[in-house]
Amino acid sequence: METPAEDVAPTRLTGLPSWLMTQTAAHAHRLVANGLAAVDARGYHYRLLATLDEFGPASQAALGRRTGIHLSDMVAAINELADRKLVVRAPDPTDRRRNVITITPTGRRQLRRLDKQLDRVQEDLLAPLTSAERDQLTLLLARLLNHHARHH
Amino acid sequence: METPAEDVAPTRLTGLPSWLMTQTAAHAHRLVANGLAAVDARGYHYRLLATLDEFGPASQAALGRRTGIHLSDMVAAINELADRKLVVRAPDPTDRRRNVITITPTGRRQLRRLDKQLDRVQEDLLAPLTSAERDQLTLLLARLLNHHARHH
DNA sequence: AGGGAACATTCGCCGCACCAACAACGATGT
DNA sequence: ACATCGTTGTTGGTGCGGCGAATGTTCCCT
Numbered sequence: 001m002e003t004p005a006e007d008v009a010p011t012r013l014t015g016l017p018s019w020l021m022t023q024t025a026a027h028a029h030r031l032v033a034n035g036l037a038a039v040d041a042r043g044y045h046y047r048l049l050a051t052l053d054e055f056g057p058a059s060q061a062a063l064g065r066r067t068g069i070h071l072s073d074m075v076a077a078i079n080e081l082a083d084r085k086l087v088v089r090a091p092d093p094t095d096r097r098r099n100v101i102t103i104t105p106t107g108r109r110q111l112r113r114l115d116k117q118l119d120r121v122q123e124d125l126l127a128p129l130t131s132a133e134r135d136q137l138t139l140l141l142a143r144l145l146n147h148h149a150r151h152h
Numbered sequence: 153m154e155t156p157a158e159d160v161a162p163t164r165l166t167g168l169p170s171w172l173m174t175q176t177a178a179h180a181h182r183l184v185a186n187g188l189a190a191v192d193a194r195g196y197h198y199r200l201l202a203t204l205d206e207f208g209p210a211s212q213a214a215l216g217r218r219t220g221i222h223l224s225d226m227v228a229a230i231n232e233l234a235d236r237k238l239v240v241r242a243p244d245p246t247d248r249r250r251n252v253i254t255i256t257p258t259g260r261r262q263l264r265r266l267d268k269q270l271d272r273v274q275e276d277l278l279a280p281l282t283s284a285e286r287d288q289l290t291l292l293l294a295r296l297l298n299h300h301a302r303h304h
Numbered sequence: 305a306g307g308g309a310a311c312a313t314t315c316g317c318c319g320c321a322c323c324a325a326c327a328a329c330g331a332t333g334t
Numbered sequence: 335a336c337a338t339c340g341t342t343g344t345t346g347g348t349g350c351g352g353c354g355a356a357t358g359t360t361c362c363c364t
Contacts, residue, residue, distance in 0.1 A: 006214065006217055006218070007217045007218060007301075008218065009203070009218055009219065009220070010202045010203050010205070010206040010207065010218070011206065012202040012205075012206065012267070013199065013202055014294065015290070016270065016274070017180075017274055017277060017278060017286065017289065017290055017293070018180045018181075018183070018184050018270065018273060018274060018277055020290060020293035020294055020297055021173070021176055021177045021180045021277075021293060022177045022180055022181055022184075022195075022320090023220070023297050024173055024177070024293050024296045024297050024300070025173045025174045025176070025177030025178075026177075026320080026321075027296075027297070027300040028169075028170045028173045028174055029170075029174050029321090029350080029351090030321080030322095031170070032170050032174070033349085033350070042349090042350070042351095043174075043350075043351075044350085044351080047165065050162045050164040050165060051161070051162050053162070053164075054162040054163065054164065055162065059311075059312090060311075060312065061310070061311055061312080062158060065158055065159045066158070066159065066160065066161055066162070067161065068161070068175070068352090069351090069352090070351090070352060070353065070354090071311080071312070071313085072312095072313075072314075072315085072352095072353080072354085072355095073351080073352075073353090074312085074313095075312070075313055075314080095310095095311085095360080095361070096359080096360060096361085097310065097311040097312070097359065097360045097361065098310090098311065098312085098360090099311085099312070115164070118168065118170065121170060122168070122169055122170060125169060125170055125173075125296075125300075126169060126296070127299065128295055128296060128298075128299040129292065129295065129296070133292060134169065136288060136292065137169065137289070137292045137293075138167070138169055138172060140281065140285060140288065140289045140292075141169070141172035141173060141176050141289075142166065142172055143280055143281065144176045144179075144277075144278070144280060144281070145172055145175050145176050145179070146280075147279065147280040148176070148179040148277075174351090178351080178352075181319085181320090181352095182352085185318090185319075194318095194319070194320095195319075195320080196319085196320085211342075211343090212342075212343065213341070213342055213343080220321090221320090221321090222320090222321065222322060222323090223342080223343070223344085224321095224322075224323080224324095224343095224344080224345080224346085225320075225321075225322090226343085226344095227343070227344060227345085247329080247330070247341095247342085248328080248329060248330085249328065249329045249330070249341065249342040249343070250329095250341090250342065250343080251342085251343070
């Protein structure tokens with residue numbers, strides 16, 4: 001079934017990069033959220049587990065810096081992970097302000113599960129693009145992200 | 153100032169297309185929201201004004217189809233536009249279920265203002281890319297959006 | 305010793321997307 | 335002519351992601 005003329009967006013939008021970016025991201029987000037929800041997870045969980053796995057135990061503030069998750073949202077996210085025994089929150093003996101967050105073996109297993117789930121999602125997400133085009137897109141977006149991450 | 157090693161995201165994320173898309177989109181969204189807020193508008197307003205300008209008066213349901221705005225969110229959005237006198241909501245005499253939404257001259261003036269604002273935003277957003285690269289990115293995203301818009 | 309910075313936490317807000325329910329109305333088939 | 339079904343507008347609630355403000359504790363530097 002073709003898209004009926006009634007459903008077509010105005011040209012002002014269809015040519016606007018910011019619109020294309022936010023709309024495609026909305027689709028990406030939906031696919032990711034569904035994929036992760038099927039394994040009782042959400043975006044924040046993956047970001048945190050991946051960060052803990054790659055860099056080892058860290059304070060909540062340090063995790064916030066790496067993941068871009070706001071400190072005020074971190075509390076709930078860590079609670080959710082701790083409830084699922086994917087992570088342990090312990091007071092830092094060397095600095096009593098901090099909590100040290102550590103990934104558990106269960107957390108690592110869950111992370112591997114999330115990886116697989118996300119691989120599937122990327123496939124769906126990028127289905128219409130060739131491998132070379134996917135690389136192009138990834139490169140362009142990475143440069144954009146890099147730029148904006150540094151400039152505030 | 154270079155990005156400190158402490159702030160770097162895990163490689164699992166930096167190479168993940170869905171992550172790149174949602175993160176760049178977050179930056180895009182922030183820039184757009186700020187730009188529009190400076191003229192007392194938000195994303196929904198632009199979508200609606202642009203659609204009304206290009207296709208003429210329409211029912212809320214029709215607008216929802218074109219803009220991707222949910223019917224349940226449409227009410228508030230139209231209220232906001234009507235409050236600002238950018239749009240008029242009138243019952244459709246030929247179908248008493250419907251409201252006919254019409255853009256006002258004031259609405260058209262505001263739309264032109266939003267256009268300018270968004271032009272500036274695109275410039276900031278795509279700053280690190282050459283003109284050819286911007287076209288590449290736009291094309292790839294358009295193809296993705298096209299694909300996913302059709303397949304649910 | 306004092307003052308400023310960092311940390312964890314709580315509360316609340318916004319934007320965008322989506323779902324469920326409902327009442328009113330229109331179109332359709334029999 | 336009537337019941338059924340789909341459409342429309344509206345309300346209210348959910349979830350995720352991102353922010354800001356305010357508080358209390360602890361650390362660190364001068």
